[in-house]
Amino acid sequence: MRRDWKFYSQLGLTTLLCLFIMVPVVMSALAGVTVNVFKGLSSGLTLRWIFEVWDLYAASIMLSLGIAMACLLVTLVVGVPLAYVLVRRPGRLTRLFEELLTLPVAIPGLALALALLITYGGVGGYRTSWLFILTGHVLFTLPFMVRSVAAVMSAMNMKTLEEGAASLGAGFWRRFFTVIVPNAKPGILAGALMVVTLSIGEFNLTWMLHTPLTKTLPVGLADAYASMRLEIGSAYTLIFFVLIVPLLIAMQTLADTKKRAPKRDDTLEDSL
Amino acid sequence: MSLLQNMKGGRSRPSFPSSIVARIFGQATPGAGSPAILFLLMVPGLVIVAAFFLIPMALVAMRVADGPDGLATYFVILTNERYFASLVQTLVMSAGVTLCALILCGICGLFLVRNRFFGRNMITALLTLPLSFPGTVVGFMVIMLAGRQGAIGAMTDAVFGDKLVFAYNISGLFIGYLYFSIPRVILAVMASAEKLDPQLEEAARSLGAPTWRVVKDVILPGLMPGLISSGAICFATAMGAFGTAFTLATDIDVLPMVIYTEFTRNANVAVAAALSIALGAMTWAVLAAVRFFVGNSADLSPRGGA
Numbered sequence: 001m002r003r004d005w006k007f008y009s010q011l012g013l014t015t016l017l018c019l020f021i022m023v024p025v026v027m028s029a030l031a032g033v034t035v036n037v038f039k040g041l042s043s044g045l046t047l048r049w050i051f052e053v054w055d056l057y058a059a060s061i062m063l064s065l066g067i068a069m070a071c072l073l074v075t076l077v078v079g080v081p082l083a084y085v086l087v088r089r090p091g092r093l094t095r096l097f098e099e100l101l102t103l104p105v106a107i108p109g110l111a112l113a114l115a116l117l118i119t120y121g122g123v124g125g126y127r128t129s130w131l132f133i134l135t136g137h138v139l140f141t142l143p144f145m146v147r148s149v150a151a152v153m154s155a156m157n158m159k160t161l162e163e164g165a166a167s168l169g170a171g172f173w174r175r176f177f178t179v180i181v182p183n184a185k186p187g188i189l190a191g192a193l194m195v196v197t198l199s200i201g202e203f204n205l206t207w208m209l210h211t212p213l214t215k216t217l218p219v220g221l222a223d224a225y226a227s228m229r230l231e232i233g234s235a236y237t238l239i240f241f242v243l244i245v246p247l248l249i250a251m252q253t254l255a256d257t258k259k260r261a262p263k264r265d266d267t268l269e270d271s272l
Numbered sequence: 273m274s275l276l277q278n279m280k281g282g283r284s285r286p287s288f289p290s291s292i293v294a295r296i297f298g299q300a301t302p303g304a305g306s307p308a309i310l311f312l313l314m315v316p317g318l319v320i321v322a323a324f325f326l327i328p329m330a331l332v333a334m335r336v337a338d339g340p341d342g343l344a345t346y347f348v349i350l351t352n353e354r355y356f357a358s359l360v361q362t363l364v365m366s367a368g369v370t371l372c373a374l375i376l377c378g379i380c381g382l383f384l385v386r387n388r389f390f391g392r393n394m395i396t397a398l399l400t401l402p403l404s405f406p407g408t409v410v411g412f413m414v415i416m417l418a419g420r421q422g423a424i425g426a427m428t429d430a431v432f433g434d435k436l437v438f439a440y441n442i443s444g445l446f447i448g449y450l451y452f453s454i455p456r457v458i459l460a461v462m463a464s465a466e467k468l469d470p471q472l473e474e475a476a477r478s479l480g481a482p483t484w485r486v487v488k489d490v491i492l493p494g495l496m497p498g499l500i501s502s503g504a505i506c507f508a509t510a511m512g513a514f515g516t517a518f519t520l521a522t523d524i525d526v527l528p529m530v531i532y533t534e535f536t537r538n539a540n541v542a543v544a545a546a547l548s549i550a551l552g553a554m555t556w557a558v559l560a561a562v563r564f565f566v567g568n569s570a571d572l573s574p575r576g577g578a
């Protein structure tokens with residue numbers, strides 16, 4: 001292709017968009033390790049703010065990781081069988097159920113949190129425990145797991161695989177755990193990465209559901225932005241980036257390898 | 273019929289409730305577990321959806337009617353001037369963000385797919401980086417860009433001697449949602465652009481079509497499904513997002529902020545519930561309409577939660 005003014009103007013726009021995305025990321029990462037942000041980088045680099053964030057917010061960071069793991073566990077145990085049923089029994093009722101299942105993603109988190117608060121706000125022990133936040137996260141992430149697994153399951157030739165296994169005498173559970181689950185692994189992996197990433201970053205629901213004793217990472221972030229100095233907010237954001245960016249890269253890599261694989265259905269990509 | 277198939281399909285024995293289950297769930301594909309097992313597999317999901325979604329939503333709907341105005345509370349979003357103004361503002365801003373994101377990402381996404389040059393993969397990776405930043409972080413990025421210590425302010429200060437700060441009002445929110453939308457739309461555009469057939473364009477050109485006609489009649493129709501479904505996600509996110517507005521300023525009058533203040537500060541549960549039902553219905557309707565017309569799983573691309 002000839003490189004004329006059109007090429008360079010498009011390249012310029014793309015670079016501008018890239019700067020728009022990256023400048024604030026780099027700025028906040030730098031601000032997190034700068035001694036004094038108002039004086040600029042010349043004031044020197046330090047890890048002091050990172051340690052300070054750790055002192056202040058270690059509990060919420062750990063809570064977030066814990067909730068993400070619990071959420072992953074629940075969505076795996078509940079979501080993989082659900083995906084199997086939805087793929088195996090494509091009927092009107094299962095479709096209706098799938099619609100219901102994905103509704104918590106479509107409606108704003110705020111509305112969902114309000115509904116949970118109105119219903120379970122009075123149940124003292126539950127309301128104040130981290131399980132309350134977990135509930136919200138599971139509602140929000142379960143559809144992603146189900147869709148991701150279902151996409152792989154409908155792309156693989158499950159009928160032949162299962163009939164083969166059954167004709168060799170494998171019972172249902174054996175087929176499920178030794179044939180279906182291993183074959184659905186790419187979908188399960190993609191869904192798992194998605195669930196963990198979403199759970200760590202979830203704010204809309206969590207802000208309404210949290211109590212002073214159950215603060216998650218993003219809730220702590222909002223708190224730091226509102227009431228701490230800029231360096232602490234930035235350092236906290238840096239810690240968040242360090243947690244989340246590897247997950248994002250893993251997700252992208254997974255999607256790319258899938259794209260390069262010769263024969264795979266597009267639906268998986270769409271759900272990523 | 274389905275019973276017979278299931279008996280043949282696996283070793284699993286059909287049990288009493290299975291015939292009812294079979295009637296409800298339709299035909300099983302051969303080789304699957306028995307209806308009873310399939311139902312068993314669904315139980316945890318059914319319980320979660322019923323206990324934590326259906327029942328709470330029903331209670332919210334009932335709570336609205338308990339308010340001082342009864343069922344009229346449902347229409348408060350249209351009848352109350354303040355709520356209506358905030359609805360209009362939210363709608364206009366969301367539509368604006370969607371349009372901007374579609375135009376910018378349409379051009380850049382197509383460019384990235386069509387051209388191979390040094391640094392292309394790097395640019396693609398960087399553009400999709402904020403894919404699941406939470407809204408609070410997006411808000412902080414806007415502050416970094418356009419806040420009091422921001423990059424734009426520093427630049428305008430150096431050039432014009434005047435600091436340009438616009439992070440803490442609705443234009444900051446606009447920038448934030450644009451920031452949040454770019455990765456999603458870029459990915460969708462690139463996925464559709466890869467499926468476009470360049471030969472169609474060649475054909476159009478060789479028939480004498482000017483560039484704008486090639487774009488309008490060949491490229492845009494091909495990109496349309498991706499543009500529509502990712503645009504719907506942008507729109508729905510911008511309508512319901514809360515974290516970005518919360519980080520920037522609490523007095524931005526967008527609908528989610530209004531709901532939040534009604535609920536927490538004014539303890540006006542009935543109105544907050546009515547407004548969130550209206551908001552939820554609107555976002556769901558947009559996503560459902562798109563899925564109906566485009567037939568794409570629009571609502572499930574990563575939305576994160578700005």
